[in-house]
Amino acid sequence: MSDLVKIPAELRSDFGKGAARQARRDHKIPAVVYGHGAEPIHVLLPSQQTTLAVRHSNALLVLDVEGEEHMALVKDIQRHALKQTVDHLDLLTVRKGEKVTVDVSVHVEGEVAPGAVLDLEQFTVSVEAEATHLPESVTLNVEGREAGDNILASELALPKGTSLLIDADTVIATVYVPAAADLGEEGEAGSAEAPAASAASAE
Known part of the structure; x- marks a missing residue:
C-alpha cells in the first residue's frame, strides 16, 4: 500500500x-x-x-x-x-478514491519441483487500484510446479481492490528442465585422438 x-x-x-x-x-x-x-x-x-x-x-x-x-x-x-x-x-x-493505472513488480513465492528451473518472463504487470491503496507487488506462487508448466496471469494473487489490466492467459513464467551438457564421451574421444595426431606429426 x-x-x-x-x-x-x-x-x-x-x-x-x-x-x-x-x-x-x-x-x-x-x-x-x-x-x-x-x-x-x-x-x-x-x-x-x-x-x-x-x-x-x-x-x-x-x-x-x-x-x-x-x-x-x-x-x-x-x-x-x-x-x-x-x-x-x-x-x-x-484524488482520494480515484483509480489509477500503474506497473507493479511480480513477487515469486515457493520452490518449483526438484530439478526444474523457473523462468520469469514478466517482471512487472499493469494493474488498476485506488491511488491511496497502490500495491507494491503482486504474488506468484510457484510451489511444486513441474517442468513444462506455463504459469498464467490468472494465477497471480492480487491485493483487495486491485484489478489486473493484462490478459488472464498471459504467460508470466515457465518451468523447464535445463539441458545437460554431456561432454563425457566426446571429451574421451578427443583425448584418445590427440596422441595419434601427435604421432602422425612426428613421422
Whole structure:
C-alpha cells in the first residue's frame, strides 16, 4: 500500500537547462505536476527528502505548494546517467478514491519441483487500484510446479481492490528442465585422438 509522504514545494519561475542545473546545485529537484485537465504546475522539491520518498515505485506524495496541498503520484523519474541522482520528476495529480493505472513488480513465492528451473518472463504487470491503496507487488506462487508448466496471469494473487489490466492467459513464467551438457564421451574421444595426431606429426 502506498504511504503518503508530505513534501514542501516551491513554485519554479526560472526554466531552461541552466536554471535546472542551478536548482540541483542548490539541492533542489525540478518537477512538473499535471493532470485532471489543469495547467501543469512547475515546482522545486528538496533533494534529500524527495530522493528518499521516491525510492519505492509508484510513490505517492502530498506537495505543499505555498499552503495548497496537491496529492500526486510519481509517474516518471529522470536520473543522472552516471551518478543516478534524481534530476527531474513527472507527477500526476490524483484524488482520494480515484483509480489509477500503474506497473507493479511480480513477487515469486515457493520452490518449483526438484530439478526444474523457473523462468520469469514478466517482471512487472499493469494493474488498476485506488491511488491511496497502490500495491507494491503482486504474488506468484510457484510451489511444486513441474517442468513444462506455463504459469498464467490468472494465477497471480492480487491485493483487495486491485484489478489486473493484462490478459488472464498471459504467460508470466515457465518451468523447464535445463539441458545437460554431456561432454563425457566426446571429451574421451578427443583425448584418445590427440596422441595419434601427435604421432602422425612426428613421422
